[in-house]
Structures are given as C-alpha cells and as structure tokens.
Amino acid sequence: MSERDDRLVAGALNRALHESAVLGVVFAGGTSRRYGRDKLSSELHGIPLLRHVANRFGPQVNRLAISGPPRPGFPYPSIPDQLPGAGPLGALRSVLQLAVQRDWRFVATVSGDTPFIPRDMVSGLSAALKWHDCAVASRNGILHPTCAVWATRACAKIEAGLNAGARSLRRAVSNLDAVEVNFSAADDAPRGDPFFNINSVEDMAVAQAWLTGRGRTE
Secondary structure, X not given: OOHHHHHHHHHXXXXXXXXXXXXXXXXXXXXXXXXXXXXXXXXXXXXXXXXXXXXXXXXXXXXXXXXXXXXXXXXXXXXXXXXXXXXXXXXXXXXXXXXXXXXXOEEEEEEOOOOXXXXXXXXXXXXXXXXXXXXXXXXXXXXXEEEEEEEHHHHHHHHHHHHOOOOOXXXXXXXXXXXXXXXXXXXXXXXXXXXXXXXXXXXXXXXXXXXXXXXXXX
16 A cells, blocks of 8 residues: 555544444455456446445445445545455455554455345344454355455454465455354345345346346345
C-alpha cells in the first residue's frame, strides 16, 4: 500500500467503536474471467451486483468496506491489495493487517458475487467463532471460505501461510483453528442456496429469472 493509499483508507475507515464490533469486507478485486466483463458492475434486476451484496451484508456489520480498487458510485472505503495476483488470500491478508491497525478484532468477509447470503450469516458465524481463528460458512458439506468471520489475531497465521506458498483461502482455512457453520436452505435464494454465486452469464440469467419470478428486487 502506498503512502497515498494509506492516507485515503485511514481517512475513510474508522477505528472500531467497541471490542465486539465487526468490520465487513466485500471481496471485489477479482478479474471476472469466466464472466467476460466486470460482473460486479453488471446489473441484476436493475441493480449492480455489488450493490445487491452490500444491501444484504451491510446491515449485518458495524462498518462496510470493499477489498480491491475504489469503485465509482460505491460509497464505501476500499482496502487496496498489497499483494496483487495473490487472490482472495492475499486480499484477506491486506484486510486483516489494516483491521489490526484500526483496532478491529473481528472481520466478516463475503464474495462480491454472492447476492443471496443469509441475512443472519454474520451473527451465526460470530456466535460460533469463540476462541477459534475463523468461522466459515458451509451448506450441504460444501465449504464457502470467502464467507467467514475472522479473528484478526489470525493475521500472523495467514501471513505464515502465504510465505509457505498457500494461495487459496481453502488451504489457509485448513491450516487454521477453524469452525464450520452449516446454513440451511433458504426461501429467498435461487434453488434454495443462500451461497448461490454468479460466476458466468448463465448464472446471472438464473438469478435474474428467479428474481423476476418473485416480482421483487432484493
């Protein structure tokens, strides 16, 4: 992070107001290769995908930010990736380092392409975290490591994992004291899957058809 970037983030991201406060961060620095263009700015039911995620995730946390470059029209502070090309794990390391500097003890993360996350995801994960390094969401035995609550004390372990060659969140989680939290099917998500993620134009079409059928905008 450059000195200028550090000043910009420092001016926008406040320190935690209390010990149990949770900083929410949306992973928004991906390249959208499978989608073919920037999917997070693509509209779902007339609203940019990233906005859908913020609308679901924002009310669950004390402060909301994005991981990745600033995005026009998105009024939340951005946390630059100090290790470009290292994927979500590198982004997580940058987020946790900044959170430690701002006295946040807990960070909740979510992928920018999961607009139907459970509305109680952060509270459910936080309740299970206790003394663990992280609490990670799952459904039907499938782990969703981008959807998690992290204790910032795990920052050193994340750093060690990166130095040892880890490049995926899944591998990092396997090396942490992690607890898995299973979420049940949801009636406000396509196919009942609250972790339905939009990787392709076809996935976007499924989500669009589902929302259109419900006659509502999430």
